[in-house]
Amino acid sequence: MGLRAVSTDRDTQEPREPEAGPAASGAPEFRPYHHPAAGWGAAKSVTKVLMREQALVDGPRAIMRMNHENSGFDCPGCAWPDDLKGLKLDICENGIKHVTWEMTPKRVGREFFAAHSVSELAEWSDFALEDQGRLTEPMVYDPGTDHYVPITWKDAFELFGRVVRGLDDPNRASYYTSGRLGNEATFLYQLMARELGTNNLPDCSNMCHEASGRALQAALGTGKGTADLRDWETADALFIMGVNAASNAPRMLTALAEAYRRGAQIVHVNPLVEAAATRTIVPHDFVDMALFKTTRTSTLNLQPRIGGDMALLRGMAKAVLEQSRTDPRALDREFIDRHTTGFAEYRALCENTSWAELERQSGLSRADIVKAARVYCDADRSIISWCLGVSQHEHGVDTVREIVNLLLLRGNLGREGAGPSPVRGHSNVQGNRTCGIDHRPAPEFLDRLAAVCGIDPPRAHGLDTVGTIKAMHRGEVRVFVGMGGNFALAAPDTPYTYAALRKCELTVQVSTKLNRSHLVHGRQALILPCLGRTEKDQQRRGLQSTSVEDSMSMVHLSVGMKRPASRHLLSEPAVIAGLARAALPASSTPWEWYVEDYDRIRDTMAQVLDGFEDFNRRVRLPLGFRIKQPARELVFHTPSGKAEISAAPLPDVVPAPGGLVLGTMRSHDQWNTTIYSDDDRYRGVKNLRTLVFMNADDMRERGVEEFGRVDITATARDGSTRSLDGYLAIPYEIPRGCAAGYMPEMNVLIAIGDYSTQSDQPLMKHIDVTITAAP
Numbered sequence: 001m002g003l004r005a006v007s008t009d010r011d012t013q014e015p016r017e018p019e020a021g022p023a024a025s026g027a028p029e030f031r032p033y034h035h036p037a038a039g040w041g042a043a044k045s046v047t048k049v050l051m052r053e054q055a056l057v058d059g060p061r062a063i064m065r066m067n068h069e070n071s072g073f074d075c076p077g078c079a080w081p082d083d084l085k086g087l088k089l090d091i092c093e094n095g096i097k098h099v100t101w102e103m104t105p106k107r108v109g110r111e112f113f114a115a116h117s118v119s120e121l122a123e124w125s126d127f128a129l130e131d132q133g134r135l136t137e138p139m140v141y142d143p144g145t146d147h148y149v150p151i152t153w154k155d156a157f158e159l160f161g162r163v164v165r166g167l168d169d170p171n172r173a174s175y176y177t178s179g180r181l182g183n184e185a186t187f188l189y190q191l192m193a194r195e196l197g198t199n200n201l202p203d204c205s206n207m208c209h210e211a212s213g214r215a216l217q218a219a220l221g222t223g224k225g226t227a228d229l230r231d232w233e234t235a236d237a238l239f240i241m242g243v244n245a246a247s248n249a250p251r252m253l254t255a256l257a258e259a260y261r262r263g264a265q266i267v268h269v270n271p272l273v274e275a276a277a278t279r280t281i282v283p284h285d286f287v288d289m290a291l292f293k294t295t296r297t298s299t300l301n302l303q304p305r306i307g308g309d310m311a312l313l314r315g316m317a318k319a320v321l322e323q324s325r326t327d328p329r330a331l332d333r334e335f336i337d338r339h340t341t342g343f344a345e346y347r348a349l350c351e352n353t354s355w356a357e358l359e360r361q362s363g364l365s366r367a368d369i370v371k372a373a374r375v376y377c378d379a380d381r382s383i384i385s386w387c388l389g390v391s392q393h394e395h396g397v398d399t400v401r402e403i404v405n406l407l408l409l410r411g412n413l414g415r416e417g418a419g420p421s422p423v424r425g426h427s428n429v430q431g432n433r434t435c436g437i438d439h440r441p442a443p444e445f446l447d448r449l450a451a452v453c454g455i456d457p458p459r460a461h462g463l464d465t466v467g468t469i470k471a472m473h474r475g476e477v478r479v480f481v482g483m484g485g486n487f488a489l490a491a492p493d494t495p496y497t498y499a500a501l502r503k504c505e506l507t508v509q510v511s512t513k514l515n516r517s518h519l520v521h522g523r524q525a526l527i528l529p530c531l532g533r534t535e536k537d538q539q540r541r542g543l544q545s546t547s548v549e550d551s552m553s554m555v556h557l558s559v560g561m562k563r564p565a566s567r568h569l570l571s572e573p574a575v576i577a578g579l580a581r582a583a584l585p586a587s588s589t590p591w592e593w594y595v596e597d598y599d600r601i602r603d604t605m606a607q608v609l610d611g612f613e614d615f616n617r618r619v620r621l622p623l624g625f626r627i628k629q630p631a632r633e634l635v636f637h638t639p640s641g642k643a644e645i646s647a648a649p650l651p652d653v654v655p656a657p658g659g660l661v662l663g664t665m666r667s668h669d670q671w672n673t674t675i676y677s678d679d680d681r682y683r684g685v686k687n688l689r690t691l692v693f694m695n696a697d698d699m700r701e702r703g704v705e706e707f708g709r710v711d712i713t714a715t716a717r718d719g720s721t722r723s724l725d726g727y728l729a730i731p732y733e734i735p736r737g738c739a740a741g742y743m744p745e746m747n748v749l750i751a752i753g754d755y756s757t758q759s760d761q762p763l764m765k766h767i768d769v770t771i772t773a774a775p
């Protein structure tokens with residue numbers, strides 16, 4: 001479409017951005033979607049992808065091996081847990097897309113880089129870059145010709161080692177992780193960083209669920225959810241907040257359909273009515289598929305304004321408390337007295353917050369809020385689940401704590417069918433944190449790492465994602481290592497982040513496919529290609545497996561089964577060991593010995609990490625093992641030793657007059673920065689990504705018609721402005737004052753300074769904008 005033009009008032013201005021999606025020639029279409037989620041639409045879409053990736057034979061074979069007890073590999077698609085029965089064909093359209101994306105027969109070899117300069121590739125769309133296929137050998141940037149040229153692994157490691165050894169301070173380097181790195185590689189990676197002397201370990205959860213982790217830690221003394229799949233199967237009420245499950249956690253659809261069939265209540269809380277909030281055809285149920293039998297996946301949909309969740313939750317708590325005056329069973333007083341602190345203060349706070357204010361802030365009527373509270377009170381067992389719609393806000397921590405508050409009022413913790421249940425993002429993002437990726441590590445963890453691994457880890461906190469970008473911009477961080485992911489595009493304030501990366505002395509990207517982060521690089525740059533999760537990992541002592549942890553704290557093995565995309569690929573643990581040895585030539589850590597057999601890494605991890613005792617044996621149990629969750633047993637590692645009810649003030653989330661609040665999100669056909677097509681099937685959009693969903697009245701007020709061109713201008717907290725011009729407006733069922741569009745394109749609108757003071761997460765779901773008809 002070529003409509004996208006970027007302007008910014010910063011010195012780092014990049015006049016035009018290439019498209020993210022393929023920008024195919026078809027005309028944009030919008031037709032509201034009225035079909036069930038998953039089912040045949042998904043099957044059709046899968047076939048299209050398999051054909052495009054020429055994977056019709058290998059694809060289905062791989063899918064049969066995916067998520068099957070310990071005989072297959074873990075789906076790299078999302079962090080939803082595997083079905084407890086293990087053998088169900090519980091797979092989804094987007095998982096299949098994701099797997100075949102990795103298995104493509106297309107290759108990016110040295111000839112490719114010889115034919116295209118970096119400046120030329122920088123003009124390509126993100127879709128086109130990844131579409132070239134799998135990276136095959138290590139490459140180094142040659143500034144003389146502006147091309148990437150081949151380099152041996154040995155020389156690549158030595159280049160890294162030389163630069164890192166030359167740094168005057170280990171904190172001049174920062175080591176990013178994207179959440180698919182397996183546990184064993186994760187452990188080695190943090191060990192390398194800490195042995196080098198830094199806690200600069202930014203990761204994608206700094207943009208994702210940092211708020212959830214901090215809130216749960218403060219409230220319950222554990223950074224994770226406590227509910228597991230069995231709880232999902234027995235809950236009487238499920239509250240699904242701020243997640244587009246049909247696209248981003250599609251296997252949840254099965255859980256929702258099963259819940260509906262057994263008579264459970266399912267309440268969706270989302271400014272948009274997403275496909276998961278309607279009905280589905282259970283994809284692995286062949287009878288349903290054959291008969292087009294749909295099952296509802298919702299009993300109540302509430303559409304708060306963006307950021308209105310906390311007011312809704314507080315309103316529900318207020319209604320519960322009001323009901324308890326006549327119906328003592330509305331509260332679990334015994335649970336509150338025995339296991340919690342802060343109840344009296346919280347009750348006073350709820351009582352003192354007026355319904356008028358709760359209605360204004362949530363964008364919902366009192367009647368609707370009370371309706372949700374009734375569902376909650378009528379249910380013996382409730383689970384509240386959430387994702388980015390809740391976490392990526394200024395007050396994300398407070399909102400997650402409010403979720404916990406509400407659960408605690410009725411003792412929905414530490415028993416079957418109940419509890420908080422965040423939906424995590426990347427397939428191993430939770431495992432990364434468990435295994436040591438944390439820029440603010442706990443002293444007890446460092447003590448054990450020091451004792452077991454014989455290193456002297458730094459104690460000062462390191463840099464997270466935003467901190468790293470700012471430090472690179474100031475020239476204080478000069479080496480950036482990306483262990484997977486696509487940092488340049490995933491991070492906020494795109495031009496600022498680009499400028500920051502370009503100031504580095506060295507950028508290293510460990511990747512499977514070509515992406516923007518290879519083209520936005522430091523003075524020196526390396527592309528290090530690695531094995532994907534579907535591939536056989538052969539080391540000196542045989543075929544290796546890695547472990548991952550899902551959203552519900554289950555740890556299990558993942559074994560690749562495909563021949564590697566190239567014989568030059570190394571596994572992630574091997575890449576890390578090579579980097580570490582070069583940077584730490586005198587290290588007494590047995591890097592090479594670890595890589596020969598990952599059991600050895602696991603043996604060390606078992607000594608360092610809580611809950612990993614007997615790791616090698618337990619991870620080989622048919623479904624792996626569940627990391628112990630103290631809060632689940634009503635043991636709270638909090639200062640009071642109890643679950644702590646919070647009493648945070650209600651934030652003001654109402655947009656200024658004339659302004660709108662814009663949230664960024666994924667389309668159905670993308671995986672974070674990987675764009676499969678310009679379609680968003682469940683939202684009824686075809687051939688268009690440069691769009692903004694708006695309320696029809698807000699459009700009318702601005703004289704904007706369907707597909708009318710608009711300019712979007714964001715105003716940051718510091719008053720600076722950023723804009724996207726020539727986007728097309730789509731009238732959508734979204735509350736007034738709210739608008740939505742796609743990441744990563746809209747990252748140009750998010751100022752680097754606009755991150756939550758509670759979680760340090762960039763405000764990816766809350767951008768203050770004005771939208772005007774384009775002149």
Ligand SMILES: Nc1nc2c(c(=O)[nH]1)N[C@H]1C(S)=C(S)[C@@H](COP(=O)(O)OP(=O)(O)OC[C@H]3O[C@@H](n4cnc5c(=O)[nH]c(N)nc54)[C@H](O)[C@@H]3O)O[C@H]1N2
Nearest residue numbers: 094242243244248306307387388389425426665666671672
């Ligand atoms: N196929 C696929 N699967 C994925 C991913 C992918 O890109 N593609 N990404 C993975 C990753 S890393 C993650 S973190 C997850 C992300 O999973 P999601 O959290 O579903 O990601 P988003 O697309 O950002 O969608 C956010 C949802 O929150 C809603 N929302 C926005 N603002 C608010 C609000 O203020 N309140 C409420 N209640 N809702 C709001 C939006 O309407 C949208 O439905 O998915 C993971 N799974």
Ligand SMILES: Nc1nc2c(c(=O)[nH]1)N[C@H]1C(S)=C(S)[C@@H](COP(=O)(O)OP(=O)(O)OC[C@H]3O[C@@H](n4cnc5c(=O)[nH]c(N)nc54)[C@H](O)[C@@H]3O)O[C@H]1N2
Nearest residue numbers: 178204208484485486490511512513515664672673743764
């Ligand atoms: N505006 C806005 N921005 C956002 C978000 C948002 O909602 N709105 N969401 C944020 C969230 S939740 C997240 S998690 C981040 C995502 O940020 P990242 O995790 O950094 O980005 P991805 O797009 O998942 O990374 C894709 C790249 O990973 C590499 N890759 C794939 N598989 C492997 C593998 O097995 N090993 C290795 N080494 N590399 C591999 C490929 O080269 C591919 O190009 O984006 C964040 N950015």
Ligand SMILES: [Mo]
Nearest residue numbers: 204208425426
């Ligand atoms: Mo994420």
